[in-house]
Amino acid sequence: MTGCRTRSLTWFGQLWEYETPKVIVVKNRHLGTIYRLLQLLIIVYFAWYVFVVQKGYQAQETGPESAVITKVKGVSTSKASRGAKRIWDVAEYVKPPEGGSIFTIITRTESTKLQTVGTCPESKSVIDARCVSAEDCRYGDMHVLGHGLQTGRCVNATRGSLRTCEILAWCPLEDETVTSESLHEFVPSFTILIKNNIHFPQFGFSKGNIEGENALKSCTYHPIHSPSCPIFTIDFIVKEAGVNFTEIAYKGGIIGVIINWNCNLDLHPSKCRPQYTFRRLDLRNNISTGYNYRFAKYYNKNGTEARTLIKVYGIRIDVIVHGQAGKFSLIPTIINLATALTSIGVGTVFCDWILLTFMNKDHMYSLRKYDKVWxxxxxxxxxxxxxxxxxxxxxxxxxxxxxxxxxxxxxxxxxxxxxxxxxxxxxxxxxxxxxxxxx
Structure with a gap:
């Protein structure tokens, strides 16, 4: 009981202890060199990297509010069935036509025309639909990869002795009577106007990427000769993204146009200009490559509803906007200065560790450094x-x-x-x- 009371009193007495630094000058050439080098490195880090590169004296805001409007210009042709030429304008090859930040320029189509609702054999590519007799086909079944509803009959597939289940669908199927058209001949010369306006609400700063009244009349973007022009050619975008145009026009693909706003608001607003980079975003592999989708055009044929199913391959453009803005603020300046002054003390801690661990001869340094006074x-x-x-x-x-x-x-x-x-x-x-x- 007495021991517990003594320990409690000892612990209670330690609450009123106060530690104060004791200054000891250690004259050691090697230790002094290490100490000064550490101080120099810390000063250079904060002076150059934190305050110059990272602009630690500024308040930062990332993720600006952004609006993007796009417009495509150009006309192309393709060879339709029987060798006839077809004209493609913006209303046909740009999907969707609203001019948003994501759109597709069609470069190739596969069309299945004169489709009507009826019965026909399921495609041979649907393995689960292959059959030997009607017992293999269940009425009302529908395969995920199939094209319609099974009727319960097993019929001969088109062009071959292979038998598949009969289905109720839009016939003829896409795989049987598809025709292909390519319009990529004039696509490289198409131009894309990208209007981008950004706003940093913390600083109340707004800016657009179009400067001057005559900026859009006769310019095309070039990173050196015309870096402020927001009009880009498809050929330039594809090359900057490191993509072969023939390949991406045939199979399709996704290219990102990245707009980066890095604004120092301590300077004049005219110094805040966007930087453009280009990169292919879809992965190229053996399983799934390129970019395509389908849509249909419906019409009436002799009182019967019919349609043309179109599978399109194209170049999808994604306009992605990043940005950050900085402006001088007293609070981050004080915080970084205090951090810099505190970090200089790291050299003292490190040298004390070396002194007391590797150079503590007969505990002489320990006795000099630590004293108890009451x-x-x-x-x-x-x-x-x-x-x-x-x-x-x-x-x-x-x-x-x-x-x-x-x-x-x-x-x-x-x-x-x-x-x-x-x-x-x-x-x-x-x-x-x-x-x-x-x-």
Whole structure:
């Protein structure tokens, strides 16, 4: 019980301890070199990288509010069935036509014409629809990869002895009578106008990528000669994305136009300009490559609803906008300055670790660095004499030789013996009486 009480009192007493740094000058060439190098590295890091590169003195805002409007210009042709030429304009080859940030320019089509609702054999490519007899076909079944509803009959597939289940669908099927048209001959010369307006709400700053009244009359984007022009050719976009045009026109693909706004609002607003980069976004592999989709055009044929199913391959353009803006602010400046000044102390911690771990000879550095000092509980304050009172007193020599208890007591150290000897010599010189050793 007594031990627990003692430990509790000891722990309670530690609550009132106070630690203060002690300055010790260590004259060591190697340790001093390490210390100065660490300080230099920390200063260079904060001065160059944090404040110059990262602009640590600014308040930052990322992800601006953005609006994108696109317009495509150009006309192309394709060879239709029986060698006839067909004209393609913007209303036909741009999907969707609204002019948003994502759109497709059609480069090739596969059309299945004169489709009507009726019965026909399922496609041979649907493995689950292959059959030997009617027992293999269940009425009302529908395969996920199929084209229609099974009728329960097993019939001969078109062009071959293979038999498949009969289905109710849009017939004839796409795989049987498809015709292909390519219009990529003039596609490289198509132009795309990209209008982009951004807004940083934190700073109340808005900017667009079109500057000047005559900016759109006769310009085409070039990263060096015309970096502010927002009109791009398909040929330039495809080349900058590192894509072969013939390949992407045949199988389709997705290309991203990345617009990056990096604005330093401490400068004039005219210095805030977008940077354009281009990259292919779809993955090219053996499983699924390219980009395509289907749509249908419906019409009436002799009172019967019919349609033309069109599978299109094209270049899909995704306009992606990124951005960040910065402006001087006192709060981040103070925070980074305080962090820099605090980080300089890392050199002291590191050198102390080296000093006490690898260079601590006979614990000499430890004894010099760590001291424990506490105030005596019972102390006669009247015995403390100031320097000024010593100078004014007529019995100066007698007061100087009077031995009083110090106001603070130090923990024992290797120097205690030498201090005791010096104290004994002082007492001997004052009263003229030689004291015995140890008294």
């Amino acid at each position: 105030k005596l509980e019972e102390m006669n304050t009247a015995t403390i004499t100031t320097v000024s009172s010593l100078q004014d007193s007529p019995a100066t020599s007698e007061s100087l030789c009077t031995n009083h208890d110090p106001p603070y007591k130090d923990s024992p150290s290797p120097l205690s013996e030498s201090i005791t000897d010096q104290k004994g010599q002082q007492e001997q010189s004052c009263d003229g009486t030689e004291l015995p050793p140890g008294s």
